[in-house]
Amino acid sequence: MNRTHVILVAALMAATPLSQAMAQDRDPRGGRGDREQTRRTISESDALSRAYGRAGGARYVGSRGMRGSSYVFLFERDGRVFEVSVSAYD
Numbered sequence: 001m002n003r004t005h006v007i008l009v010a011a012l013m014a015a016t017p018l019s020q021a022m023a024q025d026r027d028p029r030g031g032r033g034d035r036e037q038t039r040r041t042i043s044e045s046d047a048l049s050r051a052y053g054r055a056g057g058a059r060y061v062g063s064r065g066m067r068g069s070s071y072v073f074l075f076e077r078d079g080r081v082f083e084v085s086v087s088a089y090d
Contacts, residue, residue: 040089051075059077061076066088
């Protein structure tokens, strides 16, 4: 009986850290953690069409490309140039 008890305790000790690690990796909504989430990126042309809507009729001047995780576009209105940033993620 003593040997069985020791084996059972050793098995429980070995299994405990694994179950805790799995619980920490779980998303509360039932999915996996951020590591395994994939984010869909949008194209620069799609981002530009969104930027036109935010620019409020201003004239498109150019693009600065990606800055961090956003596309940055230049617009001009009344002689003033301003930037419109659009997230690269949908």
